[in-house]
Structure formats: C-alpha cells, structure tokens
Amino acid sequence: MDKILKQSDKQAKELLLLNEELEKFANTDPMTGLYNRRYFYTFVKKIISQCDRSNTTFSLALIDIDKFKNINDTYGHEAGDEIIKDLSSVLTESIRATDIVVRFGGEEFLVLLHNTGANSAFSVIEQIRALVSENSKNSAIAYTFSSGISEYIKSEDIKNTIKRADEALYN
Numbered sequence: 648m649d650k651i652l653k654q655s656d657k658q659a660k661e662l663l664l665l666n667e668e669l670e671k672f673a674n675t676d677p678m679t680g681l682y683n684r685r686y687f688y689t690f691v692k693k694i695i696s697q698c699d700r701s702n703t704t705f706s707l708a709l710i711d712i713d714k715f716k717n718i719n720d721t722y723g724h725e726a727g728d729e730i731i732k733d734l735s736s737v738l739t740e741s742i743r744a745t746d747i748v749v750r751f752g753g754e755e756f757l758v759l760l761h762n763t764g765a766n767s768a769f770s771v772i773e774q775i776r777a778l779v780s781e782n783s784k785n786s787a788i789a790y791t792f793s794s795g796i797s798e799y800i801k802s803e804d805i806k807n808t809i810k811r812a813d814e815a816l817y818n
Contacts (some may be wrong), residue, residue, distance in 0.1 A: 665751035676750040678728060681734035687749040687757060691805050693763060699801055708758040709812040710738070710794045715754040722788055729753075730790050734779065741775045757809070765798035772796060 674686035680701040698704055710721040712718075712730060731754060738758060751757040760768045769773070772794050783789040795816025797808050 661813060679732055679750050681739070681748050681750045681756070683737050684749060684751055687747070687751070687759070688805070690747060691759065692748060694759065695799070695805065698799060702801070704763050704764060704799050704801075706765050706798045707764045707798055707808055707812045708759045708768055708772045708794050708796045709751070709758065709809065709816045710734075710756040710758065710772070710792050712754040713791045713793055715790075718788060726788055730788065731752075733782075733786075734792065735789075737775060737779055737782070741778065742771070757812075765796050768798070769794045 651736070668720060668784065670808070674682060674689075674803045676683050680724050687722065694705055712734060715730075718730060731750075735748065735750065738756060742748060742758065743762070745761040746763075749757040760771060763771070774795070775793060778803070780791055783791070793816055797811035797815060799805075799808050
C-alpha cells in the first residue's frame with residue numbers, strides 16, 4: 648500500500664510540474680520569455696476590475712522597433728531576433744514589479760504601467776527610449792523604437808485603449 652501511495656505522490660508531482668510547464672508555454676513568448684498576447688488579455692481583466700473599483704488608472708505603451716524589416720533584410724533574422732531580445736531585456740529591467748511587458752506581435756511590445764497616468768507613462772517610456780538609443784550606439788546594430796501611449800478610461804473596452812495607443816504610435 649505504501650508503495651502505491653509513493654508512486655501516486657510521485658505521479659501527482661510530475662503532473663503538477665507538467666501543468667506548470669504547459670501554463671508557462673501557453674502564456675509566454677518562447678524567444679523572449681515575456682508574457683504573450685493571450686496572457687495579457689487574461690491579466691488586464693483583473694487590472695481593469697481593480698481600477699474600476701478603486702478609481703485608479705493604468706496606461707498602455709505600444710512599442711514598435713523602427714525599420715525592423717530593414718534590419719532583418721540587411722543583417723539577417725538572427726540579428727533581428729537579438730534586437731528583439733535586447734529590447735525585451737531593457738523593457739523588463741526598466742519597469743516596476745507591478746507593471747508587465749508583453750510581446751504583442753513580431754517586433755511590437757505592449758507595456759502596462761499600473762497606477763500610472765499618460766503623462767507619467769510618457770516619462771517612463773521616454774527614459775527607456777533614451778536608454779535604448781544610448782545602449783545601441785555601442786552595439787553592432789543601432790536601433791530605435793517608436794511608441795504610442797494611452798491611458799485607460801473607466802469602463803472602457805481594452806481594445807479601445809489599445810487602439811488609441813496604436814493610433815498614437817502612428818502619429
């Protein structure tokens with residue numbers, strides 16, 4: 648009987664580890680380790696609920712690496728991947744523990760800055776932009792990024808908040 652229980656405990660632990668691994672694969676980008684779009688939509692529902700209850704806000708910064716296609720065409724996709732990884736690291740290291748960075752698409756990132764209005768978000772992203780610009784001067788391939796920022800409006804559909812950030816990015 649003890650042998651069966653030990654085997655059962657071992658299988659339960661293995662199953663738990665496998666489930667954790669599956670959850671990680673489902674919620675993160677394999678190249679960067681950042682959260683993915685799927686995770687973002689689950690996470691942001693909780694943030695919206697908190698913000699609506701407490702009358703607080705958050706801002707989104709949509710970030711796009713400038714002339715990324717040219718980088719891939721000129722230096723190759725491996726170089727492009729390295730730039731994506733570099734920007735991922737800089738973004739992650741530059742935000743607070745309460746904020747998240749999401750790889751939203753190819754060379755597009757979304758940064759959620761919790762309890763942060765648009766003006767403060769602009770300052771944070773501008774500091775990151777300056778850091779990337781300075782760091783990439785010392786690198787084999789210099790790169791920059793553009794960003795658009797929107798502040799969440801109470802009870803707004805998150806897709807509208809993202810759309811406003813996207814419009815700001817292209818302005």
